[in-house]
Structures are given as C-alpha cells and as structure tokens.
Amino acid sequence: MTAEVGPKLRSDARDNRERILAVARLAFATEGVDVPIREIARRAEVGPATLYRHFPTKDALLAEAFAEQMETCSAIVAEGLAAADPWQGFRLVVERLMELHALDRGFARVFTSRLPEAVFAADRDRTLRMLLDLVGRAKKAGPLRRDFVVEDLSLALMANEGIRAESPATRVAASRRFAALMIQSFMAEPVAAPLPPPVRLPLSRA
Amino acid sequence: MTAEVGPKLRSDARDNRERILAVARLAFATEGVDVPIREIARRAEVGPATLYRHFPTKDALLAEAFAEQMETCSAIVAEGLAAADPWQGFRLVVERLMELHALDRGFARVFTSRLPEAVFAADRDRTLRMLLDLVGRAKKAGPLRRDFVVEDLSLALMANEGIRAESPATRVAASRRFAALMIQSFMAEPVAAPLPPPVRLPLSRA
DNA sequence: AGACAACCGGACGGGGTGTTCCGTTACGGT
DNA sequence: ACCGTAACGGAACACCCCGTCCGGTTGTCT
Numbered sequence: 001m002t003a004e005v006g007p008k009l010r011s012d013a014r015d016n017r018e019r020i021l022a023v024a025r026l027a028f029a030t031e032g033v034d035v036p037i038r039e040i041a042r043r044a045e046v047g048p049a050t051l052y053r054h055f056p057t058k059d060a061l062l063a064e065a066f067a068e069q070m071e072t073c074s075a076i077v078a079e080g081l082a083a084a085d086p087w088q089g090f091r092l093v094v095e096r097l098m099e100l101h102a103l104d105r106g107f108a109r110v111f112t113s114r115l116p117e118a119v120f121a122a123d124r125d126r127t128l129r130m131l132l133d134l135v136g137r138a139k140k141a142g143p144l145r146r147d148f149v150v151e152d153l154s155l156a157l158m159a160n161e162g163i164r165a166e167s168p169a170t171r172v173a174a175s176r177r178f179a180a181l182m183i184q185s186f187m188a189e190p191v192a193a194p195l196p197p198p199v200r201l202p203l204s205r206a
Numbered sequence: 207m208t209a210e211v212g213p214k215l216r217s218d219a220r221d222n223r224e225r226i227l228a229v230a231r232l233a234f235a236t237e238g239v240d241v242p243i244r245e246i247a248r249r250a251e252v253g254p255a256t257l258y259r260h261f262p263t264k265d266a267l268l269a270e271a272f273a274e275q276m277e278t279c280s281a282i283v284a285e286g287l288a289a290a291d292p293w294q295g296f297r298l299v300v301e302r303l304m305e306l307h308a309l310d311r312g313f314a315r316v317f318t319s320r321l322p323e324a325v326f327a328a329d330r331d332r333t334l335r336m337l338l339d340l341v342g343r344a345k346k347a348g349p350l351r352r353d354f355v356v357e358d359l360s361l362a363l364m365a366n367e368g369i370r371a372e373s374p375a376t377r378v379a380a381s382r383r384f385a386a387l388m389i390q391s392f393m394a395e396p397v398a399a400p401l402p403p404p405v406r407l408p409l410s411r412a
Numbered sequence: 413a414g415a416c417a418a419c420c421g422g423a424c425g426g427g428g429t430g431t432t433c434c435g436t437t438a439c440g441g442t
Numbered sequence: 443a444c445c446g447t448a449a450c451g452g453a454a455c456a457c458c459c460c461g462t463c464c465g466g467t468t469g470t471c472t
Contacts, residue, residue: 010439013449036429047451052431112370114409149404155369155384158407162368163361164318178361181391190396198355201364203320216418216469242459253421258461 017054020044024065028106030168033062035106062110063119069107070123072100077130086137090144093134094153094186095179098160102175103168108161112154145188156182165201174199223260226250230271234312236374239268241312268316269325275313276329278306283336292343293350299340300359300392301385304366308381309374314367318360351394362388371407380405 009017023044027035037058041051055061076096083089101108110120131150138144160178165171176196184190215223229250233241243264247257261267282302289295307314316326337356344350366384371377382402390396 010448012439016450037431038429041451048430049432049434049452050450053449056431058430112409145398147401147404151404151406152383152387154407155380155405156387158370159365159368159384162365164364174361177358178365181358181362182387184391184396185387187396188398190390190393190398192351192394192396195353198353198357199361200357201360203318218469219419222419243461244459247421254460255422255462255464256420259419262461264460 013054016044016046016050020046020051020054020061021065024061028062028065029104031105033106033109037061059119062106066104066107066110066120069100069104070111070120070127073097073111074123074127074130076100077127077134081130081134086134086141087143090134090138090186091183093131094156094183095176097153097157098175098179098182099172101157101160102163102172108157112158112161139188143187143189145186148186152186163201165199170199170201173197174201219260222250222252222256226252226257226260226267227271230267234268234271235310237311239312239315243267265325268312272310272313272316272326275306275310276317276326279303279317280329280333280336282306283333283340287336287340292340292347296340296344296350296392297389299337300362300389301382303359303363304381304385304388305378307363307366308369308378314363318364318367345394349393349395351392354392358392369407371405376405376407379403380407 020040024040027040027043037051038048040061041048044051051061055064077093080089080093080096083092101111111124114121128150131153135144135148135150139146139148156179159182160175163171163174163178165174173196177199180193180195184193226246230246233246233249243257244254246267247254250257257267261270283299286295286299286302289298307317317330320327334356337359341350341354341356345352345354362385365388366381369377369380369384371380379402383405386399386401390399
C-alpha cells in the first residue's frame, strides 16, 4: 500500500518528497483543498518547482495525499461488515465515516467530488460495493428502512461536508450530532434515542 | 420593503440599477456568491464602475440582492407559526426553508454565514426568535423531540448547503429527500413515513 | 437649444493562483 | 578528490479577481 518504491530517488529528493506529503496532508486536512500549492511548498521549505517535479499537478498531490484516508474508508466499511449485528455495523460505519470526513476537510471534499480525475474511482467503487452488501444485510436484519438507498449515505456525507465551524473540535462535535440524527432517520421502526450534545455554530465567515 | 426611493435617480441610472439587481439575483441563485462582480456587470451590459457606483462593495450588492429572500424566510416561519398544528407548521417550515435554500445557492451561503457585515443580523434574529416560539409549541404539542434545539435547524440548513449537484433540479430533489430524513430524525416518537424519491448524485466536479 | 451635472465604460494598479524556465547546487559513484 | 547529472529554488508566465480613476457621453432642467 505505502510502498511503491518505483524509481530510485536521491536521498534529498526522497526527503523532500516525504516532507511535502506530510505538510500537504496536514494543510489539506485542517484548511481544505484550497490551500495554495505555493503555501505548501513554503511550509515544506521547498521551492514550487521542486513540488511540481514530484507531483506534476495539484490533482496528483491530492491523490497521493489522500491515499491513506481512502484506505481508512475501506477499512471502516470492512470493519462494519465484519460486525455481528449488521445494523450496529452500519451505524458504526456512518458514525466513523462522518467523523473521518469532519476531521479531514480536504478529504471530505475530494471524496464527494471527482477531483483527482479517476485515481480514487476504483477505491471508491470498491468501498461502495462493500457498503451495498452491508446495507442489504442491515435491511434484512430489520432495523434499516426498506426505502434506504446507498445514495442516501452519499447524500449524508455531502451534507456533512456543509457543516462549517471555526475550530475542528466544534466541527467534529456538530458532525457527531448530525450523524446521530441521520441514523435516527435511517431506522425502519425508529425509537427516539438520546443524541450527542447540541452545538452552537457561531456563523463563521468563510 | 422594496421601496427606498431615497435620492431621485436619473432615469438611465435607475434602469441600470434594476437590471444589475435582476442579473445579480439570478447569478447568485444559480451559481453561488462567488460569481465575479465583473461577470455580473458584463451580463447586465454595464461597466464595472457603474456597478460599483450603485453598490459600493460586493457585500452591499449581496445584501440588496438577498433582501427579498430574507423576507421570504421570515414569511415562511410566520406562516408555520400561524398553522393550527404546531408540528405541521414546524415541518412545513423545515421543508420550505430547505427548498428555498436549495433553489438559491447564494442565499443559502449568505444565510449561514455573516457575509454582509450585519445587514441581515436583525432579520435573521427576528426569524430565529419566531422559530424559537414555533419550536416551543411543537415540543409542547408532543411530536417534536424534547432535546431538539434551534441550532439543530441551523445545522440542518448548513448541511443542506453541502448538497451539490449539476442541475438545480437534482439539487432540489436531493434536498427534498434530505429534508424528509431530517424531519424524521426530529420526531419525539417517530413513525417511519414514506420519503421523497431517492436521488443519484453524479459526483459533480466543483 | 444649450449647458451643466450626472453617468458611463475602458483602462489601471495591486494581489493571488497554478504552472514553467533556467541558472545554480550538491549528491554519489568512480 | 572529482565531476556528471539529478535535483533544487527564485523568478517569471499566464490568467483571474477586486476596486478605482478618467475622459467621453447622455439625461435633464432652464
């Protein structure tokens, strides 16, 4: 997964490459995908040209930076699929996916778009297929409403992306409550369950 | 509301002003608030300077352009407040607010931000106060869950804003289903109700 | 009809972004 | 220690955005 040693890189080049990726991951996660390339280069103490030599385009950088997050997504769904109770598995998947997306603003954006041309398409489709399986089981087990479709989870993830807040902490808190609400709405024979604490959203500027 | 004749404008100036506003409303609604000023000027067949003479800043244009939408928001809540059944009123408010926000991308953004410095603050607060009243009644009447807070509606509106789609039609359709789901999750003693048709979201680029 | 004020639009300067050119540096094998 | 070459980074390119200034044009009032 994280190997791809490919062509032998010079030591300084390899260092730079990894430093750029680390900086980019942090920046994209906390500030979103709109962080300028130059800024990432600056923080990695590297010239813009160096960055472009390693990643021929911004999409390439995004793809590389989010590869592990994409992997995490698959892992989350796989884990949910492995749960004894399909409904609890589904529920867990929704909660953890939303938390992941709330923690990494950039990844959320990329996941619900098709920014890196088709780099993620395969992974995403694989994940969605697993999810389809899980949904089927959760319906058969009863608690998931029959008219639920996988697209509803995409919808929920997109919606989750709309939640903005000054700090990551409040964003995650808000996202948690939102996830709980969505799960409520996905139940076939719902029973009102307690929610995570409400969050006051102070109308950020962006 | 829509009067404010203020200083007598020359006939051509008044024409331009209204044309700019019409174009701006359309552009902001369909493409969001990030439409460049110059582009709006171009579509209104007017120079940039003319636009700036009428609206000294982009925020001023936004404020003026969305004034009527803001009014509509108040009207929607007022109407919900006037309904015989508070829960039906609340439900209607949620549905209509979300539809309004889905129809007007720019307004949704402005409503959940504080872009025009404090132009909308008063209206928004007034609307929120009415909403608070409605929420109280809907709780007292029973169907609205006790741990619901007004911030949950803000949350839902923000989330609604995250729903992107190529065409306004699919966006509205998706938003409608989303609203139905959210309403489900707001019920104190929920009973699974049928949902609007599911929507396939073809992963737009933006 | 004429004259003045108000209005118009093209052009300007300042700032920001993704991407590329090219002269310089320094790694690493001999 | 040496030197070929991979890798570097600052500057520059092309594009887009905002907000302003200025000389020409047009409406309106006498």
